[in-house]
Amino acid sequence: MSSVKSQRLGEPYDAFVDQQVEIGEFADPDDVVRAGLRLLERRQRKIAALRAAIQEGFDSGEPQPFDLKTFLRDMHSRSDALPRKM
DSSP states (O other), X not given: OOOOOOOOOOTTHHHHHHHHHHXXXXXXXXXXXXXXXXXXHHHHHHHHHHHHHHXXXXXXXXXXXXXXXXXXXXXXXHHHHSOOOO
């Protein structure tokens, strides 16, 4: 359920919001604020995903040695074993 909230942003934000409406980027100040909140939500989701990935890395244990030549050879072998489309 949405509710009406009134918030004074203060300078320079009030001027920025007014400018965005004046140049036609947004229909009204509420649209400007909603756009900013959507960006903040997106940023928070990205940060949460990065933190989860970092934790997954920590939880995966000690790093294992990696040999690029062996890896590529294994990938080529797997690729060669796949059925070919004609």
